[in-house]
Amino acid sequence: MGDVKLPNGVMSKAVTIESDGEMRLWEGIEPPKVETKEDFIKAVRASGLVGLGGAGFPTHIKLNFPADKNIDTLIINAAECEPYITVDYRECMENSWDILSSVYTLKDILGFKRVVIAAEDNKPEAFKVLKNIADHKDDVDDEVQLMILESKYPQGAEKMMVQSATGRRVPPGKLPADVGCVVLNVTSAAFIARYLKTGKPLVSRSLTVDGSAIANPKNVRVPIGTNISDIIDFCGGFKTEPCKILTGGPMMGLAIVGTDLPVLKQNNAILAFSKDDAVLKPETDCIRCGRCAIACPMSLMPTNIVRAAKAKDPEALKQLGITVCMECGSCAFACPAGKPLVQHMRLAKAILREEGNK
Amino acid sequence: MVDGKKLVVSASPHLRTKDTTQRIMLDVVIALIPALIAAVVLFGPRVLAVTATTVITAVLSEFAARKVMKRHNTIQDLSAVVTGLILAFNLPVSIPLWMAAIGSFFAIVVVKQMFGGIGQNFANPAIVARIVLLLSFGQAMGNWTAPLSWKTDAVSTATPLAIIGGESTEALPSLLDMFLGIRGGCIGETCSLALIVGGIYLMARKVISYKIPVAFIGTVAVIMLIAGKFDLEFLAYELMGGGLLLGAFFMATDYSTSPIKSNAKIVFGVGCGLLTCVIRLFASLPEGVSFAILIMNLLVPHIETIMAPKPFGTVKEKKTKEGEAK
Numbered sequence: 157m158g159d160v161k162l163p164n165g166v167m168s169k170a171v172t173i174e175s176d177g178e179m180r181l182w183e184g185i186e187p188p189k190v191e192t193k194e195d196f197i198k199a200v201r202a203s204g205l206v207g208l209g210g211a212g213f214p215t216h217i218k219l220n221f222p223a224d225k226n227i228d229t230l231i232i233n234a235a236e237c238e239p240y241i242t243v244d245y246r247e248c249m250e251n252s253w254d255i256l257s258s259v260y261t262l263k264d265i266l267g268f269k270r271v272v273i274a275a276e277d278n279k280p281e282a283f284k285v286l287k288n289i290a291d292h293k294d295d296v297d298d299e300v301q302l303m304i305l306e307s308k309y310p311q312g313a314e315k316m317m318v319q320s321a322t323g324r325r326v327p328p329g330k331l332p333a334d335v336g337c338v339v340l341n342v343t344s345a346a347f348i349a350r351y352l353k354t355g356k357p358l359v360s361r362s363l364t365v366d367g368s369a370i371a372n373p374k375n376v377r378v379p380i381g382t383n384i385s386d387i388i389d390f391c392g393g394f395k396t397e398p399c400k401i402l403t404g405g406p407m408m409g410l411a412i413v414g415t416d417l418p419v420l421k422q423n424n425a426i427l428a429f430s431k432d433d434a435v436l437k438p439e440t441d442c443i444r445c446g447r448c449a450i451a452c453p454m455s456l457m458p459t460n461i462v463r464a465a466k467a468k469d470p471e472a473l474k475q476l477g478i479t480v481c482m483e484c485g486s487c488a489f490a491c492p493a494g495k496p497l498v499q500h501m502r503l504a505k506a507i508l509r510e511e512g513n514k
Numbered sequence: 515m516v517d518g519k520k521l522v523v524s525a526s527p528h529l530r531t532k533d534t535t536q537r538i539m540l541d542v543v544i545a546l547i548p549a550l551i552a553a554v555v556l557f558g559p560r561v562l563a564v565t566a567t568t569v570i571t572a573v574l575s576e577f578a579a580r581k582v583m584k585r586h587n588t589i590q591d592l593s594a595v596v597t598g599l600i601l602a603f604n605l606p607v608s609i610p611l612w613m614a615a616i617g618s619f620f621a622i623v624v625v626k627q628m629f630g631g632i633g634q635n636f637a638n639p640a641i642v643a644r645i646v647l648l649l650s651f652g653q654a655m656g657n658w659t660a661p662l663s664w665k666t667d668a669v670s671t672a673t674p675l676a677i678i679g680g681e682s683t684e685a686l687p688s689l690l691d692m693f694l695g696i697r698g699g700c701i702g703e704t705c706s707l708a709l710i711v712g713g714i715y716l717m718a719r720k721v722i723s724y725k726i727p728v729a730f731i732g733t734v735a736v737i738m739l740i741a742g743k744f745d746l747e748f749l750a751y752e753l754m755g756g757g758l759l760l761g762a763f764f765m766a767t768d769y770s771t772s773p774i775k776s777n778a779k780i781v782f783g784v785g786c787g788l789l790t791c792v793i794r795l796f797a798s799l800p801e802g803v804s805f806a807i808l809i810m811n812l813l814v815p816h817i818e819t820i821m822a823p824k825p826f827g828t829v830k831e832k833k834t835k836e837g838e839a840k
Contacts, residue, residue: 477825
């Protein structure tokens with residue numbers, strides 16, 4: 157028991173486990189007994205599952221939706237959340253039976269009328285696998301469907317996913333459940349099936365190790381809490397001197413200050429970049445080219461939000477809809493002037509919060 | 515383990531586009547080069563003297579204005595070069611160089627830098643400078659040199675729109691001449707072919723969207739078709755005459771002075787087209803592109819306010835419940 161620094165810099169209590177090198181299951185591990193919805197939710201909670209796509213939202217809360225919400229659609233999200241990351245793809249290829257089993261279990265226990273398995277069109281091999289799941293003989297009424305979506309960032313984001321899969325738009329400040337949908341990451345879904353079969357809780361996860369500074373980029377399955385430096389060593393270490401190391405994807409991931417940090421449940425990638433890819437271009441003046449507004453998946457006007465944030469005008473910020481911003485980073489990526497737009501969006505949200513606290 | 519002190523820590527996103535303001539402006543310069551080459555062929559080496567004057571004055575004025583205002587230097591973004599080029603394209607080849615220099619200085623210092631520099635000006639600097647020169651030096655600005663006459667003796671001519679407007683009795687150039695630019699007019703506005711090539715390059719490079727040029731030219735086409743009683747020849751002269759192509763591809767699409775969102779861009783383009791036609795058909799001026807764009811520039815903030823996009827998922831208040839239940 158001791159203090160451990162997490163990737164975001166927060167100190168946390170943690171237990172250090174010394175391995176006996178045998179990797180055996182504890183005798184007490186057995187599959188949970190699941191007969192009702194309540195049993196199921198309890199089991200998911202006991203498994204320690206969180207959204208493995210990156211957000212880390214506890215899955216048992218997501219699945220325990222109140223009956224009056226009229227949830228009819230389960231969306232299995234097989235669109236990779238960010239560039240570089242390929243763990244969800246590997247999950248489709250390697251654990252398709254788990255996905256299949258999970259889809260039909262979730263449908264029966266939670267009573268979804270429809271299941272949409274959504275994947276991006278740049279992974280043809282994954283479709284073949286998912287297509288077989290969707291066309292399974294148990295699915296007599298064709299309630300499980302495969303949907304192929306355009307490969308674009310941020311396709312894997314929940315609100316984008318709901319719109320692409322069902323045409324419904326989640327209103328500002330609401331959740332997919334408010335439009336009758338539950339979105340579950342494909343790797344999380346596969347884990348549920350494995351847990352129901354074996355009772356082994358979420359103690360390991362797969363993640364992508366990639367980036368221009370990594371010698372042998374690959375996907376690895378690691379125990380949660382593994383030291384990041386050990387993982388990088390396993391992937392052949394660095395081929396050039398790393399200038400920036402991220403946990404998570406390149407668009408929303410966190411830049412870390414060193415590698416002596418543990419892997420967390422929701423951490424789906426470790427990326428290390430050499431100097432050429434890590435140094436951001438200098439910031440110049442906004443030229444009002446509008447590329448941020450074209451890039452924004454939420455139809456916001458980032459350049460106008462920056463102005464309102466500089467003027468500290470909470471009324472204008474509310475009008476501009478800053479609260480729906482999910483900080484996906486598309487605007488800042490597109491900006492030719494190199495503006496740190498995501499920071500401006502966060503500042504704008506902070507101004508609104510401050511106003512709300514008055 | 516990696517020594518943390520050597521790592522760069524920054525907020526997400528960690529990927530950025532390779533595009534820069536400088537690259538965008540360089541693309542505009544590249545897109546203007548065909549028209550510049552055409553102008554040199556048509557109107558002779560003096561084109562280069564006028565262009566060099568406006569470009570150099572623009573860059574020097576920008577440098578000096580930023581220095582005086584104690585702001586960081588911005589000449590490397592090439593936007594002053596673009597302003598200088600576009601202004602030169604809007605001048606007759608015979609203009610005294612000192613007048614061209616005054617226009618360029620005015621564009622950069624008064625219209626652009628005094629309102630905060632790149633991205634902040636409310637009106638297109640080259641257009642305002644052109645209008646200022648037109649009002650100050652009407653005669654020099656209306657002195658058109660006949661194309662291809664520079665090798666022998668430069669003779670003056672009239673612009674096609676002035677001929678159509680009945681201000682001159684000269685013969686109209688043929689439609690092929692119009693397309694190639696063999697007609698009287700400003701340095702960079704005559705060669706339709708070169709301007710279209712440049713415009714397509716900008717759209718292919720995604721520097722500009724097709725919406726403003728198409729809405730602008732399309733509106734002029736529809737109105738002129740009706741005004742000309744479906745005379746296609748009249749329509750062709752109206753489309754290739756004056757500064758319509760130069761204005762629609764290179765001036766109305768200026769980032770600072772046009773709307774950002776696509777539907778507002780269309781409104782802006784239609785407005786430019788409408789005003790151009792009103793001026794050409796009813797006002798005493800033969801040409802209205804500059805004034806049309808200028809007036810629409812001033813209306814941009816209003817267009818953007820009225821047509822502000824709805825954030826994702828926003829539902830009309832009355833329909834909220836039905837919309838959710840769907």
